Amino acid sequence: MAELSLFLPDEMATVVTGRCFAQALSADTEKYTVALVMYLQGNLGTGKTTFCRGILQGLGHQGTVKSPTYTLVEPYVLPAGAVYHFDLYRLRDPGELEYLGVEDYFDDGLLCLVEWPEQGRGVIPSADIRGALRAENKGRRLVLEGITERGKKVMAVFSRLAKQVTILQP
Numbered sequence: 001m002a003e004l005s006l007f008l009p010d011e012m013a014t015v016v017t018g019r020c021f022a023q024a025l026s027a028d029t030e031k032y033t034v035a036l037v038m039y040l041q042g043n044l045g046t047g048k049t050t051f052c053r054g055i056l057q058g059l060g061h062q063g064t065v066k067s068p069t070y071t072l073v074e075p076y077v078l079p080a081g082a083v084y085h086f087d088l089y090r091l092r093d094p095g096e097l098e099y100l101g102v103e104d105y106f107d108d109g110l111l112c113l114v115e116w117p118e119q120g121r122g123v124i125p126s127a128d129i130r131g132a133l134r135a136e137n138k139g140r141r142l143v144l145e146g147i148t149e150r151g152k153k154v155m156a157v158f159s160r161l162a163k164q165v166t167i168l169q170p
Contacts, residue, residue, distance in 0.1 A: 003146070004159050009139040014047045017142060017162070018054015024158035025059070025111065026080050035110055036150060037125050039117040042133035044089075047140050048115045051133065052085050055113065059083065067115075072097075073105065083111045088119035097123045129154065 008014045025036065040048040053065035060078045068074040068087045076083040084105045091097070097120055106112055106125050114124060128151035131144045146152035 003143065004155060004162065005141065005143045006162065007136060007139055008047070008142055011047070011050055014050045014140065014142070015054035015057065018051045018056075019058035020054075020161050021051075021144075021158055022055045022058025023161055024154050025055075027157045027161075035107070036128045036154060037106065037112045037114065038129045038131060039127040040113060040115045040131045040133065041117065043135070046133040046135055047142075048131075048133055049087070051131070051142065052113050052115070055111075056083060056085070059111075072100065081110060083113065086112065086114040086120075086124075088114065088116040091116070091119040094120050094123040127151070 006017060008017060040051065042048055049065065049067040056065050056076055056078075059076075059080045061076055061083075065085070066074065068085055069089055072086060072088065072091065074085045076085065086105075088097075102120075102123060114120070114127075117124060117127065126147070128148045129144055129146055131142065133140050133142050135141075144155060144158070146155035
C-alpha cells in the first residue's frame, strides 16, 4: 500500500496515529528500519506537530515536543536513533538552510520530519513519505503516501498496524 487516508476525530487520535507510525518505522528491530524523510503539509493548526509528537513518543521520547517554528529544527537523540523535526514555516528563502548546514541533518540512518517542506524546496531532499493534514468535520484527515521504495515499505507496515488500532477509521 502506497497511500492511506485516515479520519482522526481529535488530538488524542492524532497522537495515537503518530505512535502507530513509529512502530512501523522500527517494526522488526530496535532501530529504524530505514532512513526516512517525511514531509508534513497542511494549514496552521491542522495537527502536524501533534502527529510528530506521537511519532517521537512512540520512539521513546518522554519530554515535551514543541514546534520548532522559531528554531527551524529540533533534534531528538533517542534509543532508536536521531530524529530531526523541522518547521520551515518562517523560512523566507530556502538558501537560509545552507547556513544551518542542513545537509548534515539528512544523513543515512536518521528520521527527518519536515513541516512546511515547500519553504525549503530545492535545498532539502525529496520525501520518502508525503503527509497532508486538513480539517474535516470536527477532526482532521491525514493522508500519507509512500513515494520511494523505502516509504512504500514503511507505509505497508503502517497500514497493517493502523487497522489494529480501533480509534483509527478510514
